[in-house]
Amino acid sequence: MSKRDYYDVLGVSKGASADEIKKAFRTKAKELHPDRNKDNPDAEARFKEANEAYDILKDADKKAAYDRYGHAAFENGTGAGARPGGGFGSGDFSSAFSDVFEDLFGDFMGQRGGGGGRRAARGSDLRYNLRVTLEDSFSGMQKTINVPTAVSCSACEGTGAEGGVEPTTCPTCSGMGKVRAQQGFFTVERTCPTCSGLGQIIKNPCKSCRGAGRVEKDRSLSVNIPAGVETGTRIRLAGEGEAGMRGGPPGDLYIFVEVTKHDLFERDGVNLYCRVPVSMAKAALGGAIEVPTIDGGRGRVQVPAGSQSGRQMRLRGKGMPALRGGGIGDMFIELAVETPVNLTSRQKDLLREFEELSEDNNPETKSFFSSVKSFWDGMKG
Secondary structure, three states: OOOHHHHHHHOOOOOHHHHHHHHHHHHHHHHHHHHOOOOOOHHHHHHHHHOOOOOHHHHHHHHHHHHHHHHHHHOOOOOEEOOOOOOOOOHHHHHHHHHHHHHHHHHHHHOOOOOOOOEOOOOEEEEEEEEHHHHHHHOEEEEEEEEEEEEOOOOOOOOEEEEEEEOOOOOOOOOOOOEEEEOEEEEEEEEEEOOOOOOOEEOEEEOOOOOOOEEEEEEEEEEEEEOOOOOOOOOOOOOOOOOOOOOOOOOOEEEEEOHHHOEEEEEOOOOOOOEEEHHHHHHHEEEEEEEOOOOEEEEEEEOOOOOOOOOOOOOOOOEEEOOOOOOEOOOOEEEEEEEOOOOOHHHHHHHHHHHHHHOOOOHHHHHHHHHHHHHHHHOOO
């Protein structure tokens, strides 16, 4: 039976790059692997065929010879996966498959690459949610927080062994942190079950930490909250996270800031907005009003005569500071004209008299009802 073209086997063109060839082989290897095709008797043969094709095409010299002479270039030699006299060698399979083995099964094994087990593991990063007021955000602050975390065990100095004795090499994996198991015609590496991938074991675990090298404890930390922080601001404290396993480096602590809602001010970036009610008379006649500012002071604003609800006025430099410098925002005063309630008889009489005299003082009302009249007349027509 004649051999299929190697490029057709992998599904690539003759001008495919080395990366494209490797990617195509990875796809074929996953698709045709015998463990995934137990009901397909042809899967193993096709898997070997793909391996043979890749062994030739991944090598620049072999690829050049194949491009020039085809399969004839290897008929009198050992070729790709072919022994003198025919057949397929498991050693040749290992040669071709080794450079993509970790790409295919690295995630399954829980680690990539070879060489030694982990003697110590880095501690986990921690998250702390911190609420601050808008006033704290304006001025910045120094705050002490209590963080429940794992700290290095003082009894064993973080080694996990009684008396601080150094751990010994794991006899199961010889310190590699991985063990090999034969599955079919190839070898799979897995995390060592004896040492959990650490490469070391402790014969006499520390009684305080039970061999972990760390214990649970609340820690008090002083945190600098810079002026201008907003909800979602993240502050990183390097090395203040969970202690590492058996003397490993600690993780980091991330503080996520939430600025609580304020009763008077609404924030938008570096700007503040304050809704201020004014009487109908003040809005009509105009005049000065006092407004609060975020720094605890008072600002004086002149309300123009004839102001309507929703009108805004600006107080420059009375907003929030920008985080890490960059100036200070402004404060915007939004007027809310208030309709009087609980009127006395005298007040009602004065308002009725005012209403009779104010025909030309409400241009928006006059314009609206003029449009309404035109609308109704148009509907009648």
